[in-house]
Each structure stands twice: as structure tokens, then as C-alpha cells.
Amino acid sequence: xxxxxxxxxxxxxxxxxxxxxxxxxxxxxxxxxxxxxxxxxxxxxxxxxxxxxxxxxxxxxxxxxxxxxxxxxxxxxxxxxxxxxxxxxxxxxxxxxxxxxxxxxxxxxxxxxxxxxxxxxxxxxxxxxxxxxxxxxxxxxxxxxxxxxxxxxxxxxxxxxxxxxxxxxxxxxxxxxxxxxxxxxxxxxxxxxxxxxxxxxxxxxxxxxxxxxxxxxxxxxxxxxxxxxxxxxxxxxxxxxxxxxxxxxxxxxxxxxxxxxxxx
Numbered sequence: 001x002x003x004x005x006x007x008x009x010x011x012x013x014x015x016x017x018x019x020x021x022x023x024x025x026x027x028x029x030x031x032x033x034x035x036x037x038x039x040x041x042x043x044x045x046x047x048x049x050x051x052x053x054x055x056x057x058x059x060x061x062x063x064x065x066x067x068x069x070x071x072x073x074x075x076x077x078x079x080x081x082x083x084x085x086x087x088x089x090x091x092x093x094x095x096x097x098x099x100x101x102x103x104x105x106x107x108x109x110x111x112x113x114x115x116x117x118x119x120x121x122x123x124x125x126x127x128x129x130x131x132x133x134x135x136x137x138x139x140x141x142x143x144x145x146x147x148x149x150x151x152x153x154x155x156x157x158x159x160x161x162x163x164x165x166x167x168x169x170x171x172x173x174x175x176x177x178x179x180x181x182x183x184x185x186x187x188x189x190x191x192x193x194x195x196x197x198x199x200x201x202x203x204x205x206x207x208x209x210x211x212x213x214x215x216x217x218x219x220x221x222x223x224x225x226x227x228x229x230x231x232x233x234x235x236x237x238x239x240x241x242x243x244x245x246x247x248x249x250x251x252x253x254x255x256x257x258x259x260x261x262x263x264x
Contacts, residue, residue: 035140035143037083037084037085037137037140038085040104040105040137040139040140040143041083041085041086041087041104041105041106042105043104043139043143044103044104044105044107044139045087045103045104045105045107047103048089048103048105048107048109051109052091052093052109055093055094055095055109056093056094056095057091057092057093057094058091058092058093058094058112058115059094060092060094060112060115063092063112063115064092066115066120066123067090067091067092067110067115067123067127068090070120070123070124070127070204070206071088071090071108071127073124073204073205073206074124074127074128074131074200074201074204075088075131076204077128077200077201077203077204078131078135078200081135081196081200082106082134082135083134083135083137085105086105086106086134087105087106088106088107088108089106089107089108090107090108090109090110090127091108091109091110092109092110092111092112092115093109093110093111093112094111094112095111095112095113096111096112096113097111097113097114098111098113098114098117098218098221099111099113099114100114100126100127100129100130101130102130102131102133102134102139103134103139104134104137104139104140105134106134108127108130108131108134110123110126110127114126117217118214118217119210119213120206120210121201121206121207121209121210121211121213122210122211122213122214122217123210124201124204124206124210125197125198125201125206125210125211125214126197126214127197127201128196128197128198128199128200128201128204128206129193129194129196129197129198130193130197131196131197131200132192132193132194132195132196132197132200133189133193135196136189136192136193136196138189138192138193141189142186142189187235190235190240191235191240191243194211194240194243194244194247195243195247197211198211198244198247198251199247199250199251199254201251202250202251202252202254202255202258203254203255203257203258204258205255205258205259205262206255207255208247208248208251208252208255211244211251212241212244212245212248215237215240215241215244216237216241218237219237219238219241222237
């Protein structure tokens with residue numbers, strides 16, 4: 001009976017989820033999105049503002065100028081891929097970590113640690129990658145997935161009268177959702193952002209070699225890791241490099257077009 005109740009809960013969710021898929025313009029694919037674009041962007045803006053309040057913004061004029069110039073060219077290359085209502089904003093945060101992030105609504109931050117080691121071509125690849133997360137609406141997809149997992153888990157757990165059974169289900173469901181759904185999907189997001197970001201960078205006139213050299217730098221900085229990819233939120237550097245090499249000819253063609261147009 002308990003098992004039957006859990007199955008019913010899952011079956012009820014399936015038709016709802018089938019109607020909750022929306023087409024993402026930048027990828028041409030359908031994705032599970034349970035919130036409006038306005039809600040997604042509002043949440044992203046609120047989160048970004050909170051992060052900025054707790055962070056120290058860089059006063060390095062060179063860093064800020066570099067990011068401004070690169071971001072403007074990339075945003076122009078994004079064009080109609082930007083979700084309606086996107087308000088682009090970007091800052092350099094004073095922090096030694098070699099990282100960057102994006103939240104829904106077009107809010108980007110790059111840490112000074114990354115600015116210090118990246119060339120313009122490499123930085124364009126990283127910022128393009130972050131723009132890719134925004135145009136593909138990865139933030140909304142991740143929040144929607146988590147909402148479904150939490151809801152189904154709560155319904156199924158509540159149907160179990162035995163405290164021991166409920167605890168066991170929580171452990172099993174947690175493992176199943178985390179390693180079976182959430183992490184693999186996150187890796188898919190990263191590959192998708194690499195695909196879009198490297199294209200944006202090439203269209204903006206930045207050499208595709210920058211993406212490959214940046215990933216090599218990140219690989220060197222991260223050192224050797226014994227963690228298998230299926231336990232990680234990000235693809236292994238070697239796998240990202242391999243995927244980027246598959247896109248190299250496309251990106252090179254776009255880069256050449258951009259350079260040729262600029263010379264005219």
C-alpha cells in the first residue's frame with residue numbers, strides 16, 4: 001500500500017511536468033521551467049544585490065575597464081538570444097579566487113583572481129560562458145528541478161507512516177535525486193554554457209584558442225582529482241577541453257568573420 005501511494009504521487013506529477021516544459025530560444029530545446037521570466041529575473045537580481053552587499057568591489061581601473069570592454073562586445077554578440085527583459089550588469093569582485101558567476105536577469109561577476117591570470121581572449125571565453133547560463137535560463141531550470149524533487153519527496157515521505165521507512169526513503173531519494181538528476185543536469189548546463197559562450201566570444205572577435213588555454217590553466221590550478229565526474233557538479237576539465245575542440249572549427253569560422261567585418 002505504501003509503495004502504491006508513492007507510485008500514485010509520482011504519476012500525478014508526470015502530467016503536470018509535461019505541461020511545464022518551455023522552449024529556450026538560445027538552445028532551441030525544451031526545458032522544465034516552473035516560473036515566469038519575470039519571477040526568475042527578480043530572484044536573480046535580489047540574489048545578486050545581496051552578494052554585492054557582502055562583497056568588496058574592485059577599484060582596479062584596469063580590471064574594470066577590461067571587463068567593461070569585453071562584456072559590451074559579448075552582449076552585442078548575444079543579440080536576440082537574451083531573454084526578454086534582461087538587464088545586463090557586471091562587476092569585478094575583489095577576491096583571490098579564480099572564478100566568475102552569473103544569475104538570472106543578466107547579472108555577472110568576475111573575481112579579481114581570474115582577472116589577474118586571464119588574457120582578453122581567455123576572459124571573453126569565461127564571461128561568454130556565464131552569458132550562456134543566462135541566455136539558456138539555467139538558473140530557472142535548476143530552481144524548477146529542485147522544487148519538483150522537494151515536492152515529490154515530501155509527498156512520498158508523508159505517505160509513509162513508519163518513521164524508519166520514511167528515513168530510509170529520504171536517504172535513498174536524496175541519493176537518487178542528487179546523483180541521478182541534479183549533478184548530471186548541472187554538467188549538461190556547463191557543456192551547454194561552453195557551447196553558447198565560446199560562440200558568443202568568437203562572434204565578438206575573440207580568438208577561440210582562449211577557451212582552450214583558459215581550461216588548461218584551470219586544470220593546472222585544480223591539480224589532479226580522484227573524484228569521478230558523476231560525483232561532480234562540473235565536467236572534468238579534460239572532457240570540457242575535448243568538447244570545446246569539437247566546436248573549434250565552428251568558432252574559428254565565426255571569429256574570422258568577426259575580424260574580417262571589423263577590418264572593413
